[in-house]
Amino acid sequence: MSAGTGALRERLRSAWVEMRENPGRSSLQALGVMLGVASVLGGFSIADSQRRQADKLFVRIGGLDKLNVQPAAAVRDGTTPSAMETANLGLRGADAESGQSLDRPGIDGVSQQKTARVRVRSPYADQERQITGIAGDYLAINGYSVEEGRIFSAHDLDVAAPVAVLGKEAASVFFPTGEAVGRTMRVADTPVTVIGVLQEKVFRFREGQGNQFAWRNRVIALPASLVSRRMQGDSYQRLDRVTFRLPEVNALAGFAKQLDVLLTANHRLQRDFRLDDVAARMKKMRSQGDIYNMIFMLSGVLALLGGGMVNVNIQMATLKERVREVGVKMAIGAGGREIFKEFMTEALLLTAAGGGVGLAIGIGFSKIITASIGIPLHMEATSFAWAYALAAVFGFFFALYPAIKASRLSPMEALRYE
Amino acid sequence: MKTTEPIVAIDGLTKVYGGNGTAVHALRGIDLSISAGEFVALIGPSGSGKSTLMAIIGCLDSPTAGTYALDGQRVDGLSGSALAKIRNEKIGFVFQNYNLLPKASVLRNVELPMLYAGVGGRERRERAMELLAKVGIADKARQLPAALSGGQKQRVAVARALANRPKMLLADEPTGALDSKTGHEVLALFQELHRNGNTVVLVTHDPSIAALAGRRVEIHDGLVRPAEAAA
Numbered sequence: 121m122s123a124g125t126g127a128l129r130e131r132l133r134s135a136w137v138e139m140r141e142n143p144g145r146s147s148l149q150a151l152g153v154m155l156g157v158a159s160v161l162g163g164f165s166i167a168d169s170q171r172r173q174a175d176k177l178f179v180r181i182g183g184l185d186k187l188n189v190q191p192a193a194a195v196r197d198g199t200t201p202s203a204m205e206t207a208n209l210g211l212r213g214a215d216a217e218s219g220q221s222l223d224r225p226g227i228d229g230v231s232q233q234k235t236a237r238v239r240v241r242s243p244y245a246d247q248e249r250q251i252t253g254i255a256g257d258y259l260a261i262n263g264y265s266v267e268e269g270r271i272f273s274a275h276d277l278d279v280a281a282p283v284a285v286l287g288k289e290a291a292s293v294f295f296p297t298g299e300a301v302g303r304t305m306r307v308a309d310t311p312v313t314v315i316g317v318l319q320e321k322v323f324r325f326r327e328g329q330g331n332q333f334a335w336r337n338r339v340i341a342l343p344a345s346l347v348s349r350r351m352q353g354d355s356y357q358r359l360d361r362v363t364f365r366l367p368e369v370n371a372l373a374g375f376a377k378q379l380d381v382l383l384t385a386n387h388r389l390q391r392d393f394r395l396d397d398v399a400a401r402m403k404k405m406r407s408q409g410d411i412y413n414m415i416f417m418l419s420g421v422l423a424l425l426g427g428g429m430v431n432v433n434i435q436m437a438t439l440k441e442r443v444r445e446v447g448v449k450m451a452i453g454a455g456g457r458e459i460f461k462e463f464m465t466e467a468l469l470l471t472a473a474g475g476g477v478g479l480a481i482g483i484g485f486s487k488i489i490t491a492s493i494g495i496p497l498h499m500e501a502t503s504f505a506w507a508y509a510l511a512a513v514f515g516f517f518f519a520l521y522p523a524i525k526a527s528r529l530s531p532m533e534a535l536r537y538e
Numbered sequence: 539m540k541t542t543e544p545i546v547a548i549d550g551l552t553k554v555y556g557g558n559g560t561a562v563h564a565l566r567g568i569d570l571s572i573s574a575g576e577f578v579a580l581i582g583p584s585g586s587g588k589s590t591l592m593a594i595i596g597c598l599d600s601p602t603a604g605t606y607a608l609d610g611q612r613v614d615g616l617s618g619s620a621l622a623k624i625r626n627e628k629i630g631f632v633f634q635n636y637n638l639l640p641k642a643s644v645l646r647n648v649e650l651p652m653l654y655a656g657v658g659g660r661e662r663r664e665r666a667m668e669l670l671a672k673v674g675i676a677d678k679a680r681q682l683p684a685a686l687s688g689g690q691k692q693r694v695a696v697a698r699a700l701a702n703r704p705k706m707l708l709a710d711e712p713t714g715a716l717d718s719k720t721g722h723e724v725l726a727l728f729q730e731l732h733r734n735g736n737t738v739v740l741v742t743h744d745p746s747i748a749a750l751a752g753r754r755v756e757i758h759d760g761l762v763r764p765a766e767a768a769a
Contacts, residue, residue, distance in 0.1 A: 127656065130653065130659070133659075134653060137642070137646065138642075141639075141641035141642055142641055444637070445639055447637075448637045448638075448639060449639075449650065449654075450598075450622060450625075451596075451598060451625060451631050451633075451637065452625065452626065452631065452650055452651040452654065452698065452701075453622055453623065453625050453626020453627070453651050453654040453655065453702070454622060454626075454654050455618065455619035455622035455623065456618055456619060456622070457619055458622070458654060530599075530618075531598045531599075531622075531625075532593050532598045532599045535598070535633075535637065
């Protein structure tokens, strides 16, 4: 007799032969595991796909990689502002510049934003619209790209040139006949020349759903300096928002801390600005989809549990048929331990095979579901590992009882079993 | 009759089923010795205890009291797995209802005892084919038992019993399920095996079958009746 590996191979081969000799009960036994694995893998993958799509939305709408600074009311209602508070200048371009001067190796861009709601007129339309005075890398940070014409030059921003860049929707509303570039429109009674039209931005959470970015196509962008001086503003050229974009989401927290210190100093220790709560945002991002994972994990475990019960049931039912068989094997020299190992080997082989088929079914299942709700499929290697590991554990434990039961049969009784 | 060292040495063997008030004394003090190369028939009516005795001789069951040495080794009181090993190495069973694994091929049925003995695949296969040829059904190796006639099934059972070159063949009513012609063929096979030096113990209730054996041991009410047929 050869060593342990030979015996194991012999046992596996023998179990394989037995499985083939009994296709009915074998496939029933594997079925439970198969469905369990499929549902764990499918659940995880659907949750992952959904979360990935949500993450994409989150990043693209401008959440994850950006840090916003906005003005805040430092003076509480019903109190008289102190001299210091009155003397404060609010959020300005200087804040953006000093933030940039922190000179972290990875500031991707800084944008300044000044919004106003004004009357906008063209030969074709006359509407009250929100306009956005921009400076810095606003368009790039927000993922706009030019379809026609050009965007603002540094000179435009410096001299508050009367020029505008329109989003796709704005262009089609104010110049429905096309050819917006080069035309003139009146924004808060200031004539401005359209120098560019932006590409349409589209993001659908699922195919067939509405465009989540429709509002972005409504943008009417002007130099921030122009908006402050001519349309709505003050001599200090206060801003509504300064945004920093970092390439590394993980660097955001550290940067926020430094920026907070710097701006507090700049603002003479007055808290008249507000930074995004980075910690809360990270937490939200991380927790997104956790609940789905839990639910799907749970349903997968329940499916496996159900499958396991089915498995035990089938094994117990076939045990009756197998008692004679066990008796014969015992008569010709199989000990209880041998019988136990045979049962376990067979069960584990079936678990492995059923698990493999289950993975395939799970892939198909995920594909169908994600296709039907219209999101791209995303599967993680860890989901496969989880699904298979769970199946292995369940396969093992649910195989134990019938195997122990069979191994404890007395050969005489088993042989006489009718 | 060769009377070398005894294969079976049984002394004062009793077997009691149940306990206290409902105890059934199946064997009440059996003394029996079977020598190597003997052909012995255990005969007795149903309820005589011969099946119980066969089970104990075959190490399928343990006695309540008394001693049993098989091939010079005490086996009474051994654990289940030790008995399994002895059954595997020293005893070949042939049952009335064949007890073949119905879904395994004829070849695999014959290989199985060697599998439990740890015989390697190729050797196992060769020996199984050899044995099937010996009992005259090598051409049925790949078939399932269900495709075989009763006589052929019993030949498979005999081949399987011989797989590990046992010290003793133990046949329990081996012709009980066969018509008389095939029954005689199977019995002839046992006689041939006996002539070739195998120890054969045949359990039967039929005196005409028992008459073929070299020695008759009659069991009655859990005891050996001291009436022995001429050798």
